[in-house]
Amino acid sequence: DGGITQSPKYLFRKEGQNVTLSCEQNLNHDAMYWYRQDPGQGLRLIYYSQIVNDFQKGDIAEGYSVSREKKESFPLTVTSAQKNPTAFYLCASSYSLNQETQYFGPGTRLLVL
Amino acid sequence: GQQVMQIPQYQHVQEGEDFTTYCNSSTTLSNIQWYKQRPGGHPVFLIQLVKSGEVKKQKRLTFQFGEAKKNSSLHITATQTTDVGTYFCAGIRGSTLGRLYFGRGTQLTVWP
Numbered sequence: 001d002g003g004i005t006q007s008p009k010y011l012f013r014k015e016g017q018n019v020t021l022s023c024e025q026n027l028n029h030d031a032m033y034w035y036r037q038d039p040g041q042g043l044r045l046i047y048y049s050q051i052v053n054d055f056q057k058g059d060i061a062e063g064y065s066v067s068r069e070k071k072e073s074f075p076l077t078v079t080s081a082q083k084n085p086t087a088f089y090l091c092a093s094s095y096s097l098n099q100e101t102q103y104f105g106p107g108t109r110l111l112v113l
Numbered sequence: 114g115q116q117v118m119q120i121p122q123y124q125h126v127q128e129g130e131d132f133t134t135y136c137n138s139s140t141t142l143s144n145i146q147w148y149k150q151r152p153g154g155h156p157v158f159l160i161q162l163v164k165s166g167e168v169k170k171q172k173r174l175t176f177q178f179g180e181a182k183k184n185s186s187l188h189i190t191a192t193q194t195t196d197v198g199t200y201f202c203a204g205i206r207g208s209t210l211g212r213l214y215f216g217r218g219t220q221l222t223v224w225p
Binding site: 035040041042043044045048090092101102103104105106107 | 119122146154155156157158161201203212213215216217218
């Protein structure tokens with residue numbers, strides 16, 4: 001809950017443009033995650049990172065890219081290759097990757113016109 | 114495919130009625146977590162169950178983990194309008210450390 005920030009809250013982009021979503025946490029968590037939420041689909045994992053300079057693809061990584069250069073930051077880039085990018089994007093973090101509670105940020109709603 | 118199944122997808126109840134959502138996995142889960150997402154908000158952790166047959170209560174909420182660690186349930190007694198939201202289960206499969214697999218959630222509507 002607290003300690004994870006995502007910006008902006010709403011984001012509008014034209015089709016074909018790349019866009020980067022910010023996620024910052026001050027909880028000293030090692031693991032961070034990006035999820036996409038669509039109505040009726042629940043939470044689908046895009047990418048996750050266990051530690052700085054390491055990240056793994058989730059279930060729907062195509063059309064997305066991430067970086068983990070700092071422990072506190074895990075930005076997500078939605079590229080033009082993502083065919084249906086309009087969605088609610090949630091960032092989360094946890095102390096470690098193994099069996100830990102995840103704390104979610106407030107989310108970013110991306111609308112691609 | 115969906116690793117963790119959750120039913121029902123929607124539930125509408127009158128205030129004061131009980132509510133239950135069920136979560137099932139085809140494989141054994143090392144643990145199961147439950148989250149609540151209020152309309153327009155983000156998921157918030159409720160509880161984690163680890164032991165086979167474990168039952169935990171939080172006021173009007175009762176959480177159960179099956180004996181085989183393949184299913185779980187959340188039961189709310191005497192729902193209130195503040196219970197409105199989507200409830201997600203999320204499990205870590207025994208063979209895959211660290212990956213939480215979320216169910217699709219049950220969206221609860223409570224009529225006053």
